[in-house]
Amino acid sequence: MTRTLRYPRLMSIENFRNPNFQLVAELLEWIVKKFEPDASLDAQMIQTEADRVNFIKNAVLLMLQNSRIKMNPKKLYQADGHAVQELLPALKILYMAKSEDPNMDSGPKWTQVKQKLSTKMQEVRITRQLSSQLPETGALLSELISKPEFISNQHERAASRAIPLGDAERTLQTTVQGIGAEAEQLSNKLNNVASDEAELDEKIERKKREYEQLQKRFAKLQSFRPQYMDEYERYEERLQKLYEVYVLNFRNLSYLRKVHDDLAKSERQRQEELEKAMRLAVEKMRLEQEKKDAIGLTEDDTDAPLVDRRQSVRKVYGNMMGGADSSESEDDGDDDIIRMEEVNNIKKEMEDDDEGVDNDYMVGITVTHADDTKDDLSSGDDF
Incomplete structure (x- = not known):
């Protein structure tokens, strides 16, 4: 049968003597694809037990939806001869469709099927209507059956009782009065x-x-139009102008504060750099002085006793104007004085530059403040 349906591989019942889930999965996928080509089944994704269970469930559900064929998922999961028995109905349907003559006209059969289907649908509609009417009809019938007995009992009771004419007249009058x-x-x-x-x-x-x-x-x-609207609009325009002036002044003030902070920061950095440069210059001068003193001592006092050398050293550091030193120590003192003067000159020049920047900055602030004051006065004159 599978050979007639052109299944891609040959098989026999011997292949299912032992459980072969891979073969059953491939055959089931092929059958489902015959009924539903767009079905999303993959016989290769069955590595775990959960994958195999999901595969069987999806395949059974697709067969039930597309071909109305019920399969037992437990027998399919066994993958033996019982699984083949579950697959045979679907294979028979495919085999019968394959064996039919394609040249045979199926128009009359289809017409008969449509007529039978419409007849059955009409019967279903009639049955639904009758089933909805059945409870109402039963209730009405029960009520009609119970009424004659009650009416007959009341009729017999009324007929057997003798009603006085006076009571009847009073009852009728009372009823008439109530109705009136x-x-x-x-x-x-x-x-x-x-x-x-x-x-x-x-x-x-x-x-x-x-x-x-x-x-x-x-x-x-x-x-x-109220009389105060003109004055209101005029004041509104003035208020708008004052607000613009206020925004401008606020922006200028914020900018000047930022500039002031930047200048103060740069001034602090400059002072730190100056102090660092002065410390380096003083340290360098001290090192050079010590080096020169050491060189002078080694050249002049090599033959002198240790006490004399100590005295000469004390003279160098103790008295810068002493006459006991040589001309070299005087030259060293002059060099130190020249270096100190150069450092002081550099510091003065930097301070002069800072004062010039501060003066320019203060002049700009004064001009801006004067302009703002003029704008405020002009705006206030309008009032």
């Missing part, structure tokens, strides 16, 4: 309804007139 009272109440209610309707109509007309008057008054108020 009810009729009077109904007439009063009708009259009240008419009067209420007239009152409501009158109220509606009055409300309409009030509404029209309010509409006219509202239109007049809209067309009327």
Whole structure:
């Protein structure tokens, strides 16, 4: 059968003597694809037990939806001869469709099927209508069956009882009076309804007139321009200008504060750099002085005793104007003085530059503040 259906591989019942889930999965996938080509089944994704269970469930559900064929998933999961028995109905349907003559005209058969289907649908609709009417008909029948007995009992009871004429007359009069009272109440209610309707109509007309008057008054108020509107608009324009001036001044102030902070920061950095440069210069001068002193001691006092050398060293550091030193120590002192003067000159030049920047900055602030003051005065004169 599978060979006739052109299954891609040959198989026999011997292949299912032992459980072979891979073969069953491939065959089941092929059958499902025959009925539903767009089905998303993959016989290769069955590595785990959960994958195999999901594969069997999806395949059985697709076969039930597309071909109305019920399969037992437990037998399919066994993957033996029982699985083949579950697959045979689907294979038979495919085999019968394959073996039919394609040249045979199926039009009359299809027409008969459509007629039978329409007849069955009509019968179903009639059955539904009858089933909905059945409870109502049964209840009505039960009520009709129970009424004659009650009516006959009441009739016999009334016939067997002798009614006095006086009592009957009084009962009828009471009934007539009750009916008359009810009729009077109904007439009063009708009259009240008419009067209420007239009152409501009158109220509606009055409300309409009030509404029209309010509409006219509202239109007049809209067309009327108050006297203070011109002054209000003038003050509004002035307030707008003052607000613009305020925004401008605020922006200028914020900018000047930022510039002031930047200048203060740069000034601190400059002072730190100057102090660092001065410390380096002093340290360098000290090292050079020590080096020169050491060189002078080694050249002049190599043959002198240790006490004399100590005295000469004390003379160098103790008295810068002493006459016991050589001309080299005097030259060293002059060099130190020259270096100190150069450092002081550099510091003065940097301080002069900073004062010039601060003066320019203060001049700019004064000019900006004067302009803002003029704008404020001009704006205040308008008031």
